[in-house]
Amino acid sequence: MQASAPAFLRVNARDYQRPSYPTVVVCVDGCEPDYLAQAVAAGRMPWLQHTLTQGMAWRAESALPSFTNPNNLSIMTGVPPSVHGICGNYFLDSASGEAVMMNDPKWLRCPTLPAQASQAGLSVAVVTAKDKLRNLLGHELQGICFSAERADAATVATHGIDHVLELVGRPLPSVYSADLSEFVFAAGVRLMQTRKPDLMYLSTTDYVQHKHAPGTPAANDFYAMLDGYMQQLEDLGCVIAITADHGMHAKTRMDGSPQVIYLSDWLQGFLGRDDARVILPITDPYVVHHGALGAFASIYLPGDCSAQAVCAALGQVQGIDKALTRLDAAHALEIPADRIGDVVVMADRFTALGSTAAQHDLSGLDAPLRSHGGRGEQTVPLIVNRLARLPDPSRRLRNFDAFDIALNYAQ
Numbered sequence: 001m002q003a004s005a006p007a008f009l010r011v012n013a014r015d016y017q018r019p020s021y022p023t024v025v026v027c028v029d030g031c032e033p034d035y036l037a038q039a040v041a042a043g044r045m046p047w048l049q050h051t052l053t054q055g056m057a058w059r060a061e062s063a064l065p066s067f068t069n070p071n072n073l074s075i076m077t078g079v080p081p082s083v084h085g086i087c088g089n090y091f092l093d094s095a096s097g098e099a100v101m102m103n104d105p106k107w108l109r110c111p112t113l114p115a116q117a118s119q120a121g122l123s124v125a126v127v128t129a130k131d132k133l134r135n136l137l138g139h140e141l142q143g144i145c146f147s148a149e150r151a152d153a154a155t156v157a158t159h160g161i162d163h164v165l166e167l168v169g170r171p172l173p174s175v176y177s178a179d180l181s182e183f184v185f186a187a188g189v190r191l192m193q194t195r196k197p198d199l200m201y202l203s204t205t206d207y208v209q210h211k212h213a214p215g216t217p218a219a220n221d222f223y224a225m226l227d228g229y230m231q232q233l234e235d236l237g238c239v240i241a242i243t244a245d246h247g248m249h250a251k252t253r254m255d256g257s258p259q260v261i262y263l264s265d266w267l268q269g270f271l272g273r274d275d276a277r278v279i280l281p282i283t284d285p286y287v288v289h290h291g292a293l294g295a296f297a298s299i300y301l302p303g304d305c306s307a308q309a310v311c312a313a314l315g316q317v318q319g320i321d322k323a324l325t326r327l328d329a330a331h332a333l334e335i336p337a338d339r340i341g342d343v344v345v346m347a348d349r350f351t352a353l354g355s356t357a358a359q360h361d362l363s364g365l366d367a368p369l370r371s372h373g374g375r376g377e378q379t380v381p382l383i384v385n386r387l388a389r390l391p392d393p394s395r396r397l398r399n400f401d402a403f404d405i406a407l408n409y410a411q
Contacts, residue, residue: 012110016407020411021411022199022239025200029204029205029246030245031244035214039223044227047234048383054387060381061378061396065087068089068206069103069132070087070335071244076201077112087340092300105140108139109336119142124141125143126202126203127201128147131150134150146159151168175207180205185204188202189232211366239384239406242381243380243399244381250350250370251295259351260360261320263278282296294371319348323346329344346375348376349374384405384410
């Protein structure tokens with residue numbers, strides 16, 4: 001690092017101190033805080049148990065919708081979706097009228113901190129579980145950025161690194177497995193041992209959390225695995241901040257069957273017509289474990305339909321948490337008004353939202369439905385392994401404060 005380099009990086013109107021120690025921010029996908037509490041209580045996370053006495057821990061809020069893409073980009077940019085523009089995994093492109101995946105950097109409206117840090121001369125590494133995030137997280141980044149899903153295809157020209165499987169010493173993992181997340185952690189440790197990046201971001205998958213509740217053997221095994229890798233990063237001298245993109249809750253009836261409100265079916269009954277369009281932002285290429293059922297949806301109404309009337313009627317439906325018009329949702333939820341529907345709907349913590357019952361294939365569910373997307377899944381952990389005294393203890397903490405705390409208060 002050059003001695004003449006500025007002491008601070010300014011990114012998206014926030015100042016960040018350059019790291020004095022290698023700094024790692026970890027996004028544990030789907031990490032409802034109770035997963036940590038149960039695993040610690042079971043004696044499965046000795047590193048975290050020690051960290052809770054020697055570092056700092058808070059309950060923070062994720063961005064809304066509480067989905068993967070919006071929150072990973074919020075953590076990477078330090079700002080809500082209203083600023084960075086990524087408001088779902090999937091959205092309706094108003095210019096083309098087509099519903100598309102929101103994984104192209106052209107949808108991103110501001111730079112990420114790691115990209116700016118890399119351009120300012122810091123060595124940076126980003127490892128994500130699923131390849132759907134890699135293009136967004138690696139946009140304009142001059143460093144290492146690859147996914148565990150396609151680690152075998154990494155090249156120096158595209159990803160800043162090659163021969164990843166040999167480096168990590170693990171086989172290519174299945175996308176539907178806990179191994180995908182473990183590969184991310186193992187890669188992070190090997191990168192820190194061999195490349196020693198100044199700044200590193202690790203992002204996992206929520207495959208385990210979609211299938212296993214807090215305190216279950218599989219969940220505790222996952223968090224024990226995570227704990228071991230965090231200990232290795234600690235031993236390498238890293239400042240570590242852990243947060244999550246969203247929590248996770250069961251969306252089931254008392255008999256364990258999925259509890260779902262199918263919005264397109266409901267709209268047809270309420271409006272007496274079938275020309276309203278429902279967009280489910282949880283939709284991505286990996287729907288086996290959740291059937292594209294989340295707790296957040298956008299509704300695009302025909303021009304002669306009243307958004308206020310739809311909101312009022314939906315507000316009376318059991319299982320609906322909030323129904324807001326476009327402008328109200330943009331203001332209250334900090335999401336871009338031009339990338340959401342006329343009505344935004346959130347389900348409560350026990351309920352999921354779908355389009356029509358016929359359109360959702362739930363045959364892949366081999367466990368009771370667990371999902372996310374609404375305010376019920378907005379509470380996430382924010383943990384740092386060093387004392388980090390914030391100047392304002394009453395400050396509202398967000399998961400996208402992770403880099404701020406790690407760099408400005410924990411060095």
